[in-house]
Amino acid sequence: MKILVPVKRVCDPDHANKVKLSADGSAVTSDGLEWKPNPFDEYAVEAALRLNENAPKNEKLGETIVVSLGSADVAQTLRQALAMGADRGILVEANDAQLDSSVVARALKAIVDKEKPDLVLMGKQTVDGDSNAVGQMLAEQLGWPMATFAMTISTTDGGKTLTVGREVDTGVLTLKLTLPAVVTVDLRIVAPTAIKNGATPADHKYNEGARYASLKGIMQAKKKPIDQSKLADLGIDTATTASYAKFELPAARSGSTVFVETVDDLLAKLRNDAKAI
Amino acid sequence: MTDVLVVSELIDGGLRKNTLTAVTLAKQVAEGTGGAFDILAIGAGAKNAATELAKFGARKVFVAEIGGGYFAEKYAPTVADVAKKGSYGVVTACASTYGKDLLPRVAAKLAAANISDISAAKIDGGKVVYKRPMYAGNVFGWTSPTTAVACVGVRQSEFVGAVAGGGASAVEEVAVSTDAAAARVEFVGLESQKSARPELTEAATVVSGGRALKSGENFKLVLEPLVDAMGAAMGASRAAVDAGYVPGDLQVGQTGKVVAPKLYVAVGISGAIQHLAGMKGSKVIVAINKDKEAPIAQVADYFLVADLFKAVPEMAEKVKALKAQG
Numbered sequence: 001m002k003i004l005v006p007v008k009r010v011c012d013p014d015h016a017n018k019v020k021l022s023a024d025g026s027a028v029t030s031d032g033l034e035w036k037p038n039p040f041d042e043y044a045v046e047a048a049l050r051l052n053e054n055a056p057k058n059e060k061l062g063e064t065i066v067v068s069l070g071s072a073d074v075a076q077t078l079r080q081a082l083a084m085g086a087d088r089g090i091l092v093e094a095n096d097a098q099l100d101s102s103v104v105a106r107a108l109k110a111i112v113d114k115e116k117p118d119l120v121l122m123g124k125q126t127v128d129g130d131s132n133a134v135g136q137m138l139a140e141q142l143g144w145p146m147a148t149f150a151m152t153i154s155t156t157d158g159g160k161t162l163t164v165g166r167e168v169d170t171g172v173l174t175l176k177l178t179l180p181a182v183v184t185v186d187l188r189i190v191a192p193t194a195i196k197n198g199a200t201p202a203d204h205k206y207n208e209g210a211r212y213a214s215l216k217g218i219m220q221a222k223k224k225p226i227d228q229s230k231l232a233d234l235g236i237d238t239a240t241t242a243s244y245a246k247f248e249l250p251a252a253r254s255g256s257t258v259f260v261e262t263v264d265d266l267l268a269k270l271r272n273d274a275k276a277i
Numbered sequence: 278m279t280d281v282l283v284v285s286e287l288i289d290g291g292l293r294k295n296t297l298t299a300v301t302l303a304k305q306v307a308e309g310t311g312g313a314f315d316i317l318a319i320g321a322g323a324k325n326a327a328t329e330l331a332k333f334g335a336r337k338v339f340v341a342e343i344g345g346g347y348f349a350e351k352y353a354p355t356v357a358d359v360a361k362k363g364s365y366g367v368v369t370a371c372a373s374t375y376g377k378d379l380l381p382r383v384a385a386k387l388a389a390a391n392i393s394d395i396s397a398a399k400i401d402g403g404k405v406v407y408k409r410p411m412y413a414g415n416v417f418g419w420t421s422p423t424t425a426v427a428c429v430g431v432r433q434s435e436f437v438g439a440v441a442g443g444g445a446s447a448v449e450e451v452a453v454s455t456d457a458a459a460a461r462v463e464f465v466g467l468e469s470q471k472s473a474r475p476e477l478t479e480a481a482t483v484v485s486g487g488r489a490l491k492s493g494e495n496f497k498l499v500l501e502p503l504v505d506a507m508g509a510a511m512g513a514s515r516a517a518v519d520a521g522y523v524p525g526d527l528q529v530g531q532t533g534k535v536v537a538p539k540l541y542v543a544v545g546i547s548g549a550i551q552h553l554a555g556m557k558g559s560k561v562i563v564a565i566n567k568d569k570e571a572p573i574a575q576v577a578d579y580f581l582v583a584d585l586f587k588a589v590p591e592m593a594e595k596v597k598a599l600k601a602q603g
């Protein structure tokens with residue numbers, strides 16, 4: 001299968017509480033924080049690689065292309081995915097302030113029109129903007145079927161369809177999509193048996209999580225091609241659909257933590273002070 | 278003047294209460310801008326839901342009865358057509374997994390801005406400005422659309438559901454629209470585990486367990502008695518779900534459910550940033566953890582430093598006794 005995986009770089013999500021605001025609150029500054037691939041996108045890369053390999057035989061079944069929009073530095077993010085095993089990269093240079101969900105969706109549509117993948121596999125949301133919208137918008141613009149919040153994916157009907165288990169509020173909702181399609185992934189997609197591609201034995205167990213790049217992978221990634229262009233070259237409408245007037249930090253929780261040693265003490269405080277039980 | 282269209286969420290042929298949080302936003306925007314709001318009851322059971330939804334002061338309640346299980350390709354064309362006909366400035370739904378799936382697809386049809394998961398809205402010079410959490414709830418952004426129409430997802434834990442009043446809105450059936458993408462999706466099924474406990478996103482008390490519980494059996498034997506003694510909903514950390522102790526729909530956090538109960542009890546949960554994103558809006562937070570230094574202390578009001586396997590059964594017994602006394 002030819003799979004396109006959009007990947008965004010975000011500032012280290014485990015330190016999102018260290019994100020600061022500019023003095024006038026007009027911008028978010030992540031100075032001093034490391035850039036990482038958006039975790040859900042990393043999971044999408046892993047899922048694409050699993051779909052595109054006969055695991056025990058270490059045999060490639062299809063092409064995995066990673067694409068990122070952002071500053072020229074996102075080449076680094078793309079190299080990380082190439083080191084995991086993706087085949088080539090596409091870098092669309094853009095200023096982060098020019099991008100919102102609609103612009104990213106339109107840009108990805110232009111790339112899909114050109115590359116004609118069977119599947120766009122991507123994160124369900126970025127963990128900086130927390131928008132959770134690009135996949136759905138892209139699917140609509142393409143007129144393709146979609147499955148969001150994927151926790152399992154199996155190829156069915158000889159690879160013409162994908163059966164996707166979606167992790168929803170009320171349980172697991174299963175859809176069967178006729179390709180080409182857009183699938184956005186949730187955390188559990190990197191569980192050991194979440195992906196079944198028809199070639200890898202169904203009982204094969206992957207390691208939990210996204211794979212680490214091997215040294216060999218890192219060396220190979222240096223030679224893999226990254227096609228570079230600019231947002232303006234795509235010939236799309238680049239108007240954003242929303243603007244941010246200001247940002248603020250959440251109010252600190254009032255009071256400090258009261259430490260207790262016994263259940264009796266806890267219950268007395270919950271009843272008498274907090275009036276919570 | 279901004280008119281608002283609320284899109285309902287139905288399940289098992291009935292209305293999900295979370296729809297009413299979107300009604301609250303709709304009322305606020307309509308009142309604040311001198312507009313009106315309508316509700317679209319859509320899905321299997323829409324007719325019945327419309328009768329219920331007619332009690333909230335909407336100008337109109339539209340009905341689109343669509344059977345056979347939800348997927349966005351099947352609902353979005355009708356939502357978009359109703360939205361176009363009524364020239365609404367805002368199309369809103371609860372930002373549940375349903376709303377998050379459906380609204381951006383509708384937004385793309387309408388060339389509208391998609392504003393996800395808002396925690397508040399205000400009217401500023403006739404314009405609606407939305408507040409939304411970003412960076413796992415560590416920053417709030419105030420945003421407004423630059424398009425004529427916006428699709429807005431409402432974070433359930435931050436809005437109080439609208440309350441039914443007198444009177445009844447006019448109910449009107451609308452045509453169901455379709456598009457080609459829907460023919461390429463087959464609804465296979467929805468598997469949900471029924472629980473007699475209150476729903477996680479609506480409960481006044483939530484008791485969540487983490488990796489420290491060590492097994493699904495311990496969730497049952499150790500945690501459940503406390504959950505039930507407190508009349509609470511049960512939640513979990515990602516680590517507990519990943520380990521297979523409990524199903525995924527119990528996960529609280531950035532990728533699970535966002536809850537803001539009156540009382541949240543985190544048992545054997547360290548308090549990773551992604552977990553805090555889903556519960557730090559709770560009124561009172563209790564941590565039960567043997568490690569005083571666990572990051573959950575950043576948000577906990579009360580921290581019982583103890584081994585959960587000793588403390589939780591004792592607490593279950595004592596809460597039961599307290600409740601029996603009244």
Ligand SMILES: Cc1cc2nc3c(=O)[nH]c(=O)nc-3n(C[C@H](O)[C@H](O)[C@H](O)COP(=O)(O)OP(=O)(O)OC[C@H]3O[C@@H](n4cnc5c(N)ncnc54)[C@H](O)[C@@H]3O)c2cc1C
Nearest residue numbers: 487488489514515516530531532533545546547552567585
């Ligand atoms: C993209 C992404 C999204 C994520 N989304 C979520 C999310 O939505 N929700 C979520 O929860 N996590 C999420 N996570 C995972 C998160 O980072 C943590 O890994 C997870 O929350 C840890 O779960 P835990 O607290 O149960 O386990 P641990 O971190 O292992 O903590 C266990 C705690 O139990 C305590 N303990 C151990 N034994 C006992 C005992 N006998 N008695 C009392 N205390 C004891 C320990 O001191 C420790 O504090 C996400 C991660 C990523 C990368």
Ligand SMILES: Nc1ncnc2c1ncn2[C@@H]1O[C@H](COP(=O)(O)O)[C@@H](O)[C@H]1O
Nearest residue numbers: 006007069122123125126131132133134
């Ligand atoms: N700048 C970007 N470059 C590449 N992919 C992106 C970019 N922004 C968003 N995406 C993709 O869209 C998904 C959803 O993002 P969002 O809707 O912004 O939360 C992400 O998980 C990525 O796969």
